[in-house]
Amino acid sequence: MTEYHAPTDVILGKDAVSECGEMLRKYGAGKVLIHYGSERVVKNGLIGQITKQLDDGGISYVLLGGAQPNPRLSLVRKGIELGRSEDVDFLLAVGGGSAIDSTKAMAYGLYDDGDVWDFYSGARKPSGALPIGVVLTLAATGSEMSDSSVITNEDGGLKRGCNSDYCRPRFALLDPSLTYSVPPYQTSCGTADIMMHTLERFFHSGKTLDLTDNLSIALLKSVVENGLKALQDPEDYDARANLMWASSLSHNGLMQVGNEQRGDWACHQMEHELSGMYDVAHGAGLTAIWGSWARHVYDEDPERFAYLGEGLFGLKRTSDPSRDAIQAIKAMEACFTSLHMPVTLKELGLDLSDEEIDTLAEKATFFGKRTIGAFQILDKEDILDIYTAARG
Amino acid sequence: MTEYHAPTDVILGKDAVSECGEMLRKYGAGKVLIHYGSERVVKNGLIGQITKQLDDGGISYVLLGGAQPNPRLSLVRKGIELGRSEDVDFLLAVGGGSAIDSTKAMAYGLYDDGDVWDFYSGARKPSGALPIGVVLTLAATGSEMSDSSVITNEDGGLKRGCNSDYCRPRFALLDPSLTYSVPPYQTSCGTADIMMHTLERFFHSGKTLDLTDNLSIALLKSVVENGLKALQDPEDYDARANLMWASSLSHNGLMQVGNEQRGDWACHQMEHELSGMYDVAHGAGLTAIWGSWARHVYDEDPERFAYLGEGLFGLKRTSDPSRDAIQAIKAMEACFTSLHMPVTLKELGLDLSDEEIDTLAEKATFFGKRTIGAFQILDKEDILDIYTAARG
Numbered sequence: 001m002t003e004y005h006a007p008t009d010v011i012l013g014k015d016a017v018s019e020c021g022e023m024l025r026k027y028g029a030g031k032v033l034i035h036y037g038s039e040r041v042v043k044n045g046l047i048g049q050i051t052k053q054l055d056d057g058g059i060s061y062v063l064l065g066g067a068q069p070n071p072r073l074s075l076v077r078k079g080i081e082l083g084r085s086e087d088v089d090f091l092l093a094v095g096g097g098s099a100i101d102s103t104k105a106m107a108y109g110l111y112d113d114g115d116v117w118d119f120y121s122g123a124r125k126p127s128g129a130l131p132i133g134v135v136l137t138l139a140a141t142g143s144e145m146s147d148s149s150v151i152t153n154e155d156g157g158l159k160r161g162c163n164s165d166y167c168r169p170r171f172a173l174l175d176p177s178l179t180y181s182v183p184p185y186q187t188s189c190g191t192a193d194i195m196m197h198t199l200e201r202f203f204h205s206g207k208t209l210d211l212t213d214n215l216s217i218a219l220l221k222s223v224v225e226n227g228l229k230a231l232q233d234p235e236d237y238d239a240r241a242n243l244m245w246a247s248s249l250s251h252n253g254l255m256q257v258g259n260e261q262r263g264d265w266a267c268h269q270m271e272h273e274l275s276g277m278y279d280v281a282h283g284a285g286l287t288a289i290w291g292s293w294a295r296h297v298y299d300e301d302p303e304r305f306a307y308l309g310e311g312l313f314g315l316k317r318t319s320d321p322s323r324d325a326i327q328a329i330k331a332m333e334a335c336f337t338s339l340h341m342p343v344t345l346k347e348l349g350l351d352l353s354d355e356e357i358d359t360l361a362e363k364a365t366f367f368g369k370r371t372i373g374a375f376q377i378l379d380k381e382d383i384l385d386i387y388t389a390a391r392g
Numbered sequence: 393m394t395e396y397h398a399p400t401d402v403i404l405g406k407d408a409v410s411e412c413g414e415m416l417r418k419y420g421a422g423k424v425l426i427h428y429g430s431e432r433v434v435k436n437g438l439i440g441q442i443t444k445q446l447d448d449g450g451i452s453y454v455l456l457g458g459a460q461p462n463p464r465l466s467l468v469r470k471g472i473e474l475g476r477s478e479d480v481d482f483l484l485a486v487g488g489g490s491a492i493d494s495t496k497a498m499a500y501g502l503y504d505d506g507d508v509w510d511f512y513s514g515a516r517k518p519s520g521a522l523p524i525g526v527v528l529t530l531a532a533t534g535s536e537m538s539d540s541s542v543i544t545n546e547d548g549g550l551k552r553g554c555n556s557d558y559c560r561p562r563f564a565l566l567d568p569s570l571t572y573s574v575p576p577y578q579t580s581c582g583t584a585d586i587m588m589h590t591l592e593r594f595f596h597s598g599k600t601l602d603l604t605d606n607l608s609i610a611l612l613k614s615v616v617e618n619g620l621k622a623l624q625d626p627e628d629y630d631a632r633a634n635l636m637w638a639s640s641l642s643h644n645g646l647m648q649v650g651n652e653q654r655g656d657w658a659c660h661q662m663e664h665e666l667s668g669m670y671d672v673a674h675g676a677g678l679t680a681i682w683g684s685w686a687r688h689v690y691d692e693d694p695e696r697f698a699y700l701g702e703g704l705f706g707l708k709r710t711s712d713p714s715r716d717a718i719q720a721i722k723a724m725e726a727c728f729t730s731l732h733m734p735v736t737l738k739e740l741g742l743d744l745s746d747e748e749i750d751t752l753a754e755k756a757t758f759f760g761k762r763t764i765g766a767f768q769i770l771d772k773e774d775i776l777d778i779y780t781a782a783r784g
Contacts, residue, residue, distance in 0.1 A: 001405030002404050003402065003404075004402040005399075006398065006399075009396075009397040010396040011394070209634050210614050211610075211611065211634045211638055214610035214613055217610065218607050219603065219606070222601075222603040241601055245601060245603055245604075246603055258637065
């Protein structure tokens with residue numbers, strides 16, 4: 001059985017932000033904590049455009065900036081404290097995945113009396129969250145429709161996720177032109193992140209629906225094509241719109257409907273350890289590992305890789321699925337390269353020692369206490385092999 | 393700007409119905425009106441399986457059967473009366489589009505003091521509805537996730553729709569094996585209906601997103617392939633699952649995200665007049681008209697038809713888009729034929745007089761008071777031409 005529940009009310013278009021006041025009213029906001037990342041959204045007038053609507057609508061608010069990539073637990077705690085003292089009943093994230101994930105963590109914390117890290121360490125499950133809205137400024141994580149958030153605890157560099165329906169945003173406003181100013185490298189990283197959310201659902205060991213496979217290939221094609229277009233012309237509205245909507249669809253559950261098993265998030269977990277320790281860009285960390293993961297596991301089901309190569313890159317099938325699988329992996333790496341993304345840790349700028357790689361593998365397996373992956377189950381030895389092969 | 397809001401909580405899988413009690417609790421049901429169509433769902437134990445869960449969970453209920461294809465206003469009124477006297481606060485539809493649309497109309501009526509037909513005649517807009525859940529037994533209309541319902545007023549044979557977010561079901565339980573017993577003809581009609589919901593969104597006169605186009609073609613491919621499989625083997629679980637999920641996605645708004653204009657529902661409107669007067673199966677009525685509509689309008693944008701032919705049927709493009717468009721229309725008709733669906737009114741079993749055709753065209757244009765269609769705007773003369781060409 002699959003549950004698909006993506007209730008977020010999405011508005012996509014050039015004037016999406018002008019609906020912010022109306023949406024806050026529709027979803028019952030009384031006092032709003034507006035959380036953002038870079039001060040750029042203040043300087044470029046976006047925050048002003050939002051707060052004017054709240055002023056006009058008689059909705060009060062308090063502002064908190066400072067969300068960073070790989071959002072920090074310390075800022076989450078600060079937001080919870082502020083939200084509590086200001087008695088807010090709604091949270092609005094303005095930004096990309098960092099601002100949204102940080103906001104989601106605050107929403108959990110404000111609903112609960114205990115330590116919010118419990119929900120990320122796995123000590124407790126959340127039983128609710130304050131309602132959230134999103135004004136999106138980056139196409140990447142899909143957090144605007146997802147049930148997921150990821151927070152980094154600076155104490156130990158632990159990057160951990162918490163998933164629950166409680167944190168799915170009530171609404172998300174998607175104005176593609178807000179992403180015109182996203183620099184090329186971040187555009188590439190975002191494109192890679194969207195692809196990876198789709199690929200991770202595509203690779204699993206059970207059955208799925210043809211329809212889900214077809215939709216996944218269709219989405220991947222569109223993402224690659226429009227990622228390249230956005231790199232060529234950052235103000236290509238259509239390219240930015242396609243990427244923005246693809247980011248939401250790749251992580252809202254649609255691409256896993258009918259999956260008998262959850263998809264393979266091994267690359268994601270392995271990248272979380274990397275960016276938890278070295279603060280690399282998430283999308284780039286993912287592409288740096290993907291090929292080595294794929295070569296380690298493709299033997300499990302070469303047909304699946306061959307199907308991807310045929311569907312996404314038009315590769316002709318041969319009588320040898322393993323050969324087709326290797327061709328598909330090479331084509332995917334070439335695709336990452338065309339998007340200016342690294343396909344090794346070296347290209348990512350990391351030159352890791354054996355000891356560092358051992359530490360990463362230790363953390364990814366919760367110090368040997370768990371395996372990761374679903375397409376092929378990976379223990380610490382597998383993970384060591386993959387990190388080592390990814391060095392380049 | 394596009395709004396995408398498909399909040400229905402969907403469970404897809406063999407044991408989906410076993411979640412019914414839990415879902416009713418989750419969405420706050422106190423007393424439920426269970427509405428169904430054919431007595432088959434009583435005889436095969438489905439209703440019993442549902443009411444047992446309600447009995448076990450201490451949720452009371454009342455039953456009302458009798459929903460028919462092209463559901464009738466008189467039964468809707470009866471349901472509203474029953475719901476009011478029994479003081480129900482939740483409605484559960486068990487069946488296909490007829491039971492669901494009939495239930496949606498009751499949900500509007502129970503929320504309102506006036507005449508429910510007002511919402512279908514266009515005299516008033518609904519301001520709310522009682523909450524609805526669905527146990528689906530037919531893959532066709534997509535009403536399980538849509539904002540739409542269509543009711544036939546026996547007084548004048550008027551078939552009219554009402555669209556609003558209020559009637560989107562809170563949850564939908566999709567067990568593909570419940571559709572094993574759907575007869576071949578109804579399976580074909582359902583497949584055609586799903587295709588048509590997608591095609592109608594695909595044909596519009598403004599811009600859309602590549603991503604939406606890609607997803608539409610992916611969905612159409614899957615529907616054709618799995619429709620044929622389900623005809624060959626009615627108990628092909630995967631084929632039934634793909635059709636069921638495709639029915640929901642084709643009508644929940646996903647296939648129109650980014651459309652500058654609403655899609656072309658001219659065929660739908662023209663079919664509504666047919667089935668309002670002659671009680672033909674909706675899917676079959678649609679395919680009987682589609683080719684004649686397409687030939688009447690393709691000149692507006694032959695590229696769009698050519699794109700469909702290439703994407704869905706792999707037709708090679710030539711230097712002449714009009715020629716390609718005609719090839720695409722022929723391929724689509726051949727596809728309908730392979731699904732045992734009619735491509736003329738004659739094949740549908742109707743031999744209409746000039747006068748009857750004139751009456752249909754009158755009704756489709758609200759007696760000359762409106763045009764229909766978005767890809768090409770159609771007046772009464774156009775509609776007469778299309779019905780006439782469709783005679784076969």
